[in-house]
Amino acid sequence: MTTNPKLGAMLHITPELGQTPTQTYQSFTHLVKKLDQMGFDNAWVTEHHFNDMSLTPSPLHLMGHFLAKTEQISIGSAALLVGFHNPIEVAESLAVLDALYPERVLCGFAKGGPFESQNSAFKADKDLSRARMIEAVPAMLELWQDQTESTHHGEHYQWNNVNLQPKCGLQNSRLFIASGDELTIEMAVKNNLGLMAAQFWDMAKIHQQISHYQKVAQTVFKQPKKPNMMAARGLFVHQNSAVAKQSALEHIRSFREQKAKHWGKTPGPMANLDPEEMLSRMLCGTPEEVAEKVYSLLQNGVTHLALNPLTQNHLVRCDQLHWFYEEVWGQFLNKDTKQRQSA
Template sequence: MRTGLFCTYEDPQGDRRSAFADQLKLVQLAEKLGFDEAWVAEHHFNANALTPSSLVVLAHLAARTSRIRLGSAAVLLPLRNPIQVAEEVATLDILSEGRFDFGVAKGGPFPLQNKHFGVSSGENRAKTIEALGLIQKLLNEDGVHFEGEFFKADDVSLTPKPLQTPVPTFIATSTPDMVRIAAERGYGVMAGPPFPLESIRDNVRFYREVSPSLDPNLVLIRFCHFAPTRAQAIDEAAVFLQPFIERMTVTTARMQPEWTPWFKLERLIEDSLIGAPADIADKVSRMKSMLQPRSLVLKLLSPDIFKRRTDLERFADLVAGHC
């Protein structure tokens, strides 16, 4: 099982230069410690997550690293022109010397995204599926002709083409219908930190039922926080998780009510890597046995850069052997 770092570029000090510099150093540390992957989120209109242009950030990381794979987690396809996305993916794959993993999503329950980009929430799923189909054709074929409900291409040949053939592709999803599409097309599946482990297990099982010969290549992203004791870790993690829970409870109640039960503190802690080193090592082993993920990716909870570095080092020293 591979290990990775999930990057959302928080800005707790209100200093965007420091936020980007600190996260770069953390990715470089992850590479030095032997982590296999770094994934960058895409968020819009969020003062606590400074990555609306995740592919630009990944290009910067590609220039400042040499071994670690770099992934988008995830490009929100309904908000983008798929021809331009394909061009950027190909360019990034070259700049990273073939180290890019292409994660996509339809976007979560965030109404400002739909409002400001002029996208109906009811169209997100269909636009994602159609855009991804066109992007894959552009990355792998010449003279592409495509006519869909939302996007068209008339004899388009991408220049340049990516180094990887194909570029590894992952869909971030919690729904069986999107899991089915991933399985039918041979894409991997990505599960964010709020997704319950039981529902992820069901989706992995469903993927294998749809395509028995394929591996879902699950990228499992989990909250992570170390402390000397489990009780202390839970108390500290609750401080970081509670604002997130309150914000997401309000948002999901309006736009994605089926997600609302997920945002309970006890459930999030149980499904996360929160505890003393022995607790976290045990959870890593259980997640590996339960889900057989391709990658276990850490979303470090503390906004303090020193604490993040320390937790990354602890995971590498004490837990990575269980992977």
């Protein structure tokens, strides 16, 4: 099993019925404070644009706000769509956050999902956005690491003699790439970055990510290397398994119907999955059933687990995360402690 696994929560910033944006942000600020007090390791902010079901068009602002309101929890992006932004500005913003909150900033990078409205507005389809990301991330690492000036002449970005200030102490172990694309995973390996798996990816796809990472690492470093592997998972726990699964499916159906307008002609994730297949990719059921699924994830290489409670109700969301922490996660903390003590 993964040693010292990290537990986090996904913050999609979805409003309850009738909530204003201000009220929604206040609710999630309350949630992050509770996660910090409970002992969660991290919380993750998404990046979505023109989306009333995910009020996260500016994840770096939200990260700074949540970091300022908490004491210990790390806050990250899952994931920042760097292909939509100027990489120098992204590098500067992350460097400032890292200087303000050392060892508490995480960052994942992605090309972006199949959202026609945002791809059109930022003039970047998935192929262009991916190409920009593959170029931008290593270039940002150079900006952070070069002690004097950095020059970059690439296909999509160019700059001369940039001396980024402040310098960034953000360690590569706190950076992740969200992609199943082989070329992108190769970039992650060469730069010693972790990987991210989306909530709707099955275990076979996560295995494929990890396997390709290890294959490339063996070629590049001449030795085996496992990635930091962050996986998001939908969550609904109930003492009655049928109630948990029905509640999860109802939320997924409602959420997909509301988000369908953002996908345009492209079918959304899980569009062709039957209910049982969808549930197999979620943490739904009794505490015992959920614990078994979590154990399988950790056994198969997941090092960072990020939970997304399958509800729009703020109180239920808080209860789900608290219940998971008390009824499920404690088992793994205790097991990990015993394993390390006996090693």
